[in-house]
Amino acid sequence: MISGKLVRAKACILGVATAALALSAIALPAKAQPYPSRSITMLVGYSAGGQADALARIVGKQLGENLKVSVVIENKTGANGMIAAQAAARAEPDGYSILMVTDAMVTIDPHLATSNHFDLSKAMEPVVSVAWSPLLLAAANNVPANSVAELVALGKQKTQNLSFGSSGSSTPHRLAGEMLQKYGGFTMTHIPYKGTAASVNDLLGGQIPLLFGAPTAVEPLATAGKIKVLGVTSEKRFPLLPNVPAISETFPQFKIISYIGFMLPRNTPRPVIATLNKEVNQILATDTMRAWLDKQGMVAVGGMPDDFRRQIEVDYQARGELVRALGITAE
Incomplete structure (x- = not known):
């Protein structure tokens, strides 16, 4: 009788211990995957074959090689790039959906009287300014x-x-x-x-x-x-x-340039932004990239996310005043 009770007691203890281990396993958070651990999509709001698309592809190719993942270019044309912008803004803020932006998308379009009032600069995080060109x-x-x-x-x-x-x-x-x-x-x-x-x-x-x-x-x-x-x-x-x-x-205050950069959805983790910023800066520093930009009539920029943020903020203010004064509407 005593031995039977001992067996049942041990079985009960073993069952409780097993259940406790199972619960503790559920409670433990899954180990975060290192970034990046899968393919990255780069959204471009302009047609394949254009300058913005070509720049996205050459940077994306090198970025993929450096990070050892594939970078897929996805062209979502329409509404002056804003179709791609809205798709990127709705994406998970995990670094796997990068948006290529032009200066017009972040400093002109948000002010247009007949636009849908989608303000890209408030929906996305700057990563890096890639290149600029004058007119x-x-x-x-x-x-x-x-x-x-x-x-x-x-x-x-x-x-x-x-x-x-x-x-x-x-x-x-x-x-x-x-x-x-x-x-x-x-x-x-x-x-x-x-x-x-x-x-x-x-x-x-x-x-x-x-x-x-x-x-x-x-x-x-x-x-x-x-x-x-x-x-x-x-x-x-x-x-x-x-x-x-x-x-x-002739007119000292005159300045207007076109530029292209990368942004990520708002609330993307800072380490992810830092990783992409570092990688793109390294690509822009190469002789191959600079030579390619020269042929495109562009100059490499680079720098930190806050540098790009300040650039956007200054032009957002100045161009917004001009758009409103002229009553410019969306095309």
């Missing part, structure tokens, strides 16, 4: 002005109607033209196009006298003598085109 003010060869000062004087004479082309109504290209009018005290008619290529064609064909465009679209034609470049929109002369005067040499 060039180009003129047809028959325009009787060879400098910004001469163009302003021509505009004030009002002897001919001046117009300028841009790649769209809500683009940095359009804002550059509006800023020039503001500082120069003269007026021009804005002609929006669907992309720079169309405006360049009309400049060559004599349909418009002026345009603001990317260096890659404008500089080769100027070198060939088909058009002329009057100025560059960066704060100082562009390193890749040192002989082109900055518009700021």
